[in-house]
Amino acid sequence: MALSNTTSCVLLEKWCKGKCTFNLLWKLTNALGSTTYRSNNLELSCGFHQANNIKALCYSSRQHRGNHCCNLHSTSKCSSLKRQWKHSLSIALPVFVPSLSYYSIMPTKRKFSTSQKDEPDPSYLEIDPYKLVAEEMEGLANDIKMCLKTEEPLLKTMSHYYFDGKGKTFRPLVSLLMSKACNISSNIGDSVLEKQKTVAIVAEMIHTASLVHDDVIDASDTRRGQSSLNKMYGQRRSILVGDYILSQASIALARTGNPDVITILSSVLGDLVSGEFMQLGSKEDENERFSHYLKKTYKKTASLIANTCKAVAILGQCDEEMSELAYQYGKNLGIAFQLVDDLLDFISSDMVMGKPTAADLKLGLATAPVLFAAQEYPDLHAMIMRRFTEEGDVEQARYFVAKSDGVQQTKLLALQHSKEAIKNVQDFASSDAQRALIHLAKILLERKK
Amino acid sequence: MYSLIYQLRMVSFESATKIVSFTRVYSKSLQTFPKCSSIKFQLNKLSSSSDKFQICKYTFFRDYRVTTNEDKKSVSKAVSDAEKIVGYPTSFLSLRCLLSDELSNIALHMRKLVGTRHPLLKTARGMVFDGKNNLQLRGLLVMLISKAAGPNPQAPYTEQEMISGVYPSQRSLAEITEVIHTASLIHKGVVNLADILPEDGPLSDMEFGNKMAVLSGDYLLSSACIGLAKLGNPLVIEQVASSIGDMMAAEFTPFTDAGGKSTVPESCNSFSDWLKQTHLSFGSLLARSCQSAMTLAGHSEDLGKMAFAFGENTTYAHQLSKDIAAITNQDENPNLRPTSAPVVLYREMASLEEINKMYTFWQEEKINYKKILSALVDSGAVDKCKQLCLQYRNKAISSLDCYTESDAKVALINMVTAVSDVR
Numbered sequence: 001m002a003l004s005n006t007t008s009c010v011l012l013e014k015w016c017k018g019k020c021t022f023n024l025l026w027k028l029t030n031a032l033g034s035t036t037y038r039s040n041n042l043e044l045s046c047g048f049h050q051a052n053n054i055k056a057l058c059y060s061s062r063q064h065r066g067n068h069c070c071n072l073h074s075t076s077k078c079s080s081l082k083r084q085w086k087h088s089l090s091i092a093l094p095v096f097v098p099s100l101s102y103y104s105i106m107p108t109k110r111k112f113s114t115s116q117k118d119e120p121d122p123s124y125l126e127i128d129p130y131k132l133v134a135e136e137m138e139g140l141a142n143d144i145k146m147c148l149k150t151e152e153p154l155l156k157t158m159s160h161y162y163f164d165g166k167g168k169t170f171r172p173l174v175s176l177l178m179s180k181a182c183n184i185s186s187n188i189g190d191s192v193l194e195k196q197k198t199v200a201i202v203a204e205m206i207h208t209a210s211l212v213h214d215d216v217i218d219a220s221d222t223r224r225g226q227s228s229l230n231k232m233y234g235q236r237r238s239i240l241v242g243d244y245i246l247s248q249a250s251i252a253l254a255r256t257g258n259p260d261v262i263t264i265l266s267s268v269l270g271d272l273v274s275g276e277f278m279q280l281g282s283k284e285d286e287n288e289r290f291s292h293y294l295k296k297t298y299k300k301t302a303s304l305i306a307n308t309c310k311a312v313a314i315l316g317q318c319d320e321e322m323s324e325l326a327y328q329y330g331k332n333l334g335i336a337f338q339l340v341d342d343l344l345d346f347i348s349s350d351m352v353m354g355k356p357t358a359a360d361l362k363l364g365l366a367t368a369p370v371l372f373a374a375q376e377y378p379d380l381h382a383m384i385m386r387r388f389t390e391e392g393d394v395e396q397a398r399y400f401v402a403k404s405d406g407v408q409q410t411k412l413l414a415l416q417h418s419k420e421a422i423k424n425v426q427d428f429a430s431s432d433a434q435r436a437l438i439h440l441a442k443i444l445l446e447r448k449k
Numbered sequence: 450m451y452s453l454i455y456q457l458r459m460v461s462f463e464s465a466t467k468i469v470s471f472t473r474v475y476s477k478s479l480q481t482f483p484k485c486s487s488i489k490f491q492l493n494k495l496s497s498s499s500d501k502f503q504i505c506k507y508t509f510f511r512d513y514r515v516t517t518n519e520d521k522k523s524v525s526k527a528v529s530d531a532e533k534i535v536g537y538p539t540s541f542l543s544l545r546c547l548l549s550d551e552l553s554n555i556a557l558h559m560r561k562l563v564g565t566r567h568p569l570l571k572t573a574r575g576m577v578f579d580g581k582n583n584l585q586l587r588g589l590l591v592m593l594i595s596k597a598a599g600p601n602p603q604a605p606y607t608e609q610e611m612i613s614g615v616y617p618s619q620r621s622l623a624e625i626t627e628v629i630h631t632a633s634l635i636h637k638g639v640v641n642l643a644d645i646l647p648e649d650g651p652l653s654d655m656e657f658g659n660k661m662a663v664l665s666g667d668y669l670l671s672s673a674c675i676g677l678a679k680l681g682n683p684l685v686i687e688q689v690a691s692s693i694g695d696m697m698a699a700e701f702t703p704f705t706d707a708g709g710k711s712t713v714p715e716s717c718n719s720f721s722d723w724l725k726q727t728h729l730s731f732g733s734l735l736a737r738s739c740q741s742a743m744t745l746a747g748h749s750e751d752l753g754k755m756a757f758a759f760g761e762n763t764t765y766a767h768q769l770s771k772d773i774a775a776i777t778n779q780d781e782n783p784n785l786r787p788t789s790a791p792v793v794l795y796r797e798m799a800s801l802e803e804i805n806k807m808y809t810f811w812q813e814e815k816i817n818y819k820k821i822l823s824a825l826v827d828s829g830a831v832d833k834c835k836q837l838c839l840q841y842r843n844k845a846i847s848s849l850d851c852y853t854e855s856d857a858k859v860a861l862i863n864m865v866t867a868v869s870d871v872r
Binding site: 150216236241243244246251257263276 | 637690
């Protein structure tokens, strides 16, 4: 579960282009189980069948009309097997490597440009995700404030501070859309159920509580273009107000009375904290760093979105398979969302974001653009290890990232996750909500803040 | 890590088997008790809640305590007795959390804080050592009241699942209660970086200490939430979560300033404000945990309400006794704050002039405890406080009337009596 399918596809391709080490690929397939890559003219899959202890690599290519398959039998993951596998890969791959180029397969440049929209179904474009659930979203801030009712004036001011309607409220948006899509799929009407609305509220509250704590940990003075809580009221009360918001979210959640939903959403809290812990340390091994980063991204961002999607699916009486798809959608969407966030940290200006940019570097965090850039500029590895603490490290790293195609590759990875997300909701009953979910996964890549 | 937990479990099983033999010894030392309890029941029949009766009841329990416990050791004696009843030493309740990878990570980093005055150090020390104020009484009380309530045919578990008379879910709840309490202590120890003094330590270290405090507190809170969810009872989650909310709200009342120091607002004039503050900061957690223990076993709502009252009144009695100790025990004088119960009571009795005079003592370079104490004692505020303490103790004890006599109930009474000592 550490890596998604799409990520591994990108890495697989990178290996083909000689941009990533074999060790990374090896670890990847072990972690993943199986990988399939499909494009116009080829299909490549490699897998590890635990039961038979067979590592297999299959690829087919339309150009070569036929399937090629290499099976490797082994009883242990010994180095000779590794060598064998590497050998067979190098035999198998050169056949189509020349035709394998991201840029020819995917019209990436157009995808990310704002001036022109790309060609696919115009029907998707008509659905504005925000408009579709505007009614539900409107009352959201007030509903949250109702949850945060307190007699203490200061506590009230502080806990309501971030629920001023200026936030992106991305998480409630996703969960409300998913609620509609699920309800239609399981034939229980197209309106959002009360309990699903509660989940949307709880998601935003958990997110805000974690923001408040993050700002203290990262010593951040601004948030959404205004002073952060810790700047205005001090660290101590900010932390306590975060806990307060969390406790009220738990109360709201408990009132849904659904033990499954409660368990799912409380697991998010564990993920958020362990994500924060993962952020503290970095991996010595260069190859592990990327999977560490993706795991952290899942825990810190995607887990909340994925699990709220799953929760509303369960409340919408979806079966296990559908709930899992909803979960996968949320997970892919969440990872894409964070990847875009990480690259905006490099290309956006302070003004647009409402928070200082290159903030991650300043905090010593190596995000996807840096990790990709490090493959072209190995000098970055040392900086990553010392968490950009030395004089000039941040500027140097920014320079390397700008020179490399790190940003571009991050975009691609985000695109892959967004495509995967779209695939996840493809089989939902066709509805405005479903189309909005698909559209959301697309416009996510174009956001500027 | 796992082997250690395993060992601890083994210890708990061993002590569970020892209980049988232990209770025999225990009841021998308490031979007088059956008599006493019958007296108490008769008294109960005679009168409901008149003051005279309260005093009468008080002497009864007080004598009882004196016969079973020796002076200073009374609390630890009551605790160790009670621990044997519920099966294992509860001081290790939150050990499972302490042994996690996340917190051991923090412990490694903690070295950086040595030499600074970051409150996290003190809290951490309290978690490892069994300090005077860190006996993890809450968890123990939750388990004892669970046992006192006994098995319930309507419970979602069978009686066979009980270990030493406590359902596994109630045991988890006791653990969660302790974890929440610890988490709140840690988070309350976050310092405002704008207010730190040079002698506290370098700014960077204090900032680092804050980071560690936030993360470890968050870790504990999230494991508490996951544990609560596992209990599978939404009502319990609601109760416990609202007690977390109460504890946080307590830090935003006019009684506490931004740095967490006690202050007395102009508006506060009555003892009921003190009660409210004590309820929010300590009472709520214990009261709702006790109530939740009843909910988990499927006991009636009335039993839950009584358990709530027990937890709440025990907290009041305990807090009053601590506030009194700050006056009667010289070593603990620094614990006397403008928000201590005797001072609040003094405000009710004294004239504005006298009150202002008292506050000037606090503002002096070296706080003049002698003058404060004499003013408090002379006004009768301390005596009033003692009286109130005993009243709350008795209220707590009488809320146990709904349970049949058992060694768990005896232990509960012992505990309450020990923690509300007013001499």
